[in-house]
Amino acid sequence: MAEIDKVFAGAIPDLYDRLLVPLIFADYAHDLAARVARLKPHDILEIAAGTGVVTRALAPQMDANARLVATDLNQPMLDLAAQKQGDDPRITWRQADALELPFQAWSFDVVLCQFGVMFFPDRVQAYREAHRVLKPGGYFLFNVWDVIEANELAHMVTEALAEHFPDDPPRFLARTPYGYGDPALIRADLEAAGFRNITLETLEKKSGALSAEEIATGFCQGTPLRNEIEARHPSGLGAATQAAIDALHQRYGEGAIDGRIRAHVVAANR
Numbered sequence: 001m002a003e004i005d006k007v008f009a010g011a012i013p014d015l016y017d018r019l020l021v022p023l024i025f026a027d028y029a030h031d032l033a034a035r036v037a038r039l040k041p042h043d044i045l046e047i048a049a050g051t052g053v054v055t056r057a058l059a060p061q062m063d064a065n066a067r068l069v070a071t072d073l074n075q076p077m078l079d080l081a082a083q084k085q086g087d088d089p090r091i092t093w094r095q096a097d098a099l100e101l102p103f104q105a106w107s108f109d110v111v112l113c114q115f116g117v118m119f120f121p122d123r124v125q126a127y128r129e130a131h132r133v134l135k136p137g138g139y140f141l142f143n144v145w146d147v148i149e150a151n152e153l154a155h156m157v158t159e160a161l162a163e164h165f166p167d168d169p170p171r172f173l174a175r176t177p178y179g180y181g182d183p184a185l186i187r188a189d190l191e192a193a194g195f196r197n198i199t200l201e202t203l204e205k206k207s208g209a210l211s212a213e214e215i216a217t218g219f220c221q222g223t224p225l226r227n228e229i230e231a232r233h234p235s236g237l238g239a240a241t242q243a244a245i246d247a248l249h250q251r252y253g254e255g256a257i258d259g260r261i262r263a264h265v266v267a268a269n270r
Contacts, residue, residue, distance in 0.1 A: 007224055008050070008074040015222030017051035017080060022208045023153070023218055024261050025053050025115065028143050031203065031265065032114055033057035035141055041109035044068040045133060047098045047126075048116020052081025059088055069103075071096035073119075098126040103133045110134075113142035115263075118180040127193030134270040140195060143265045144186065146202065148178035152259035153207060153248075157219045160247035161229070164240055170228035173219065186266060195268035202264050209256035216244035 008016065021029075033054055036044065042065065049055055049070040062068065069092045072078045082093045096102055098113075098120055111130040120126040130140050148155045154173050162169035180186070183200050190198050210218070219225060220241040229240045248257060 007227060009076045012222055012224070012226060013051055013074075013076045013080045015218060016077075017053075017084070018222075019210065019214050019218030020222050021051065021053050023210050023215060024151075024207050026208065027205050028203070028263055028265075029053040029057045029114055032112060032141060032143055033061060035265070035267070036110055036112050037061035039110055039139055041139075042066050043108045043110075043135075045101075045103065045108040045111045045130075046070040047096070047101070047111060047113045047130070048072055048119065049081060049093075050077050050114065050116070052078075052085055054112065054114040055081060055091065056085055059085065059091065062090060064090075066090055067092070069094055069108075071098075071101075073097055099129060101129045101133055105132050106135045107133045108135065109138050111138070111140045115143055115145065115177065117142050117144055118177050123180070123189050124192045127190055127195065131194045131270055136270060138270045140190075140268045140270070141266065143263050144180055145178045146181040146262040146264060148174045150181075150204075150260065150262040151178060152261070153215055153257070154178060154219060156247055156251060156259075157216060157225075157244045160244045161220075161225075161240060163247075164243040165229075165232055168232060170225055170232065170240075172223065172225040172228050177223075181264065183264060186264065190266070190268050195270065197267075197269040199267050200264050202262065204260065204262040207258045207261045209258040211255070212245045212248035212252070212257055215248060215257060216241050220244055 049072045055070050067090050071094050075095045078093050158173045187198050229237050
């Protein structure tokens with residue numbers, strides 16, 4: 001994974017939350033929040049919380065005396081998440097690296113992560129940290145995208161940019177967010193970190209419906225794919241986004257577009 005794959009700053013957090021959350025993240029966030037809520041946890045840790053879509057889905061389902069610590073590597077993402085959530089004394093926002101969590105052992109009943117584990121440069125180490133901070137018998141729940149070919153819109157944007165940059169195609173989407181979809185590898189990494197009772201459920205859904213312009217802008221400008229595009233052509237972000245728009249129009253026509261999306265939901269015990 002390239003170092004720039006982890007950088008969500010500048011204009012990225014707002015575009016990510018405004019466009020990609022309703023497009024691909026919201027339904028899975030509600031699913032993950034419901035799974036956590038059914039466990040009735042008191043102490044909850046969220047890692048790679050991003051702009052807080054799961055936090056917002058989970059908060060209304062938490063007990064009055066529960067506490068949730070929501071963390072992310074990127075402070076700009078947390079700032080937006082806290083702003084959108086509003087004041088809630090049960091929720092604490094904290095910048096933290098999932099590979100070196102600043103919490104004592106046996107601190108949480110549940111650790112959860114929405115589409116974040118793909119970004120960890122050492123996933124087994126991140127899983128060891130989740131295992132360390134969980135109480136005995138605690139649960140680790142997360143979701144992760146299946147391969148990019150099973151996620152039509154991201155795949156189409158990636159293919160369009162490969163044609164736009166034929167000598168050096170930007171591969172952020174396929175490499176990182178959609179690059180950890182092998183159930184056997186996920187299970188092996190969790191086992192290496194000490195987890196047991198591992199279950200994996202594959203959920204296929206339809207994305208939200210947005211225009212081609214919104215979809216292309218979300219992927220090209222609201223993710224670290226933006227960094228890859230600008231590294232190839234500092235003033236080429238608009239042209240690259242337009243190439244993705246044109247490809248989406250050619251495939252789907254005008255009007256709102258949706259597409260097949262598929263992810264794995266994973267649960268494991270300490």
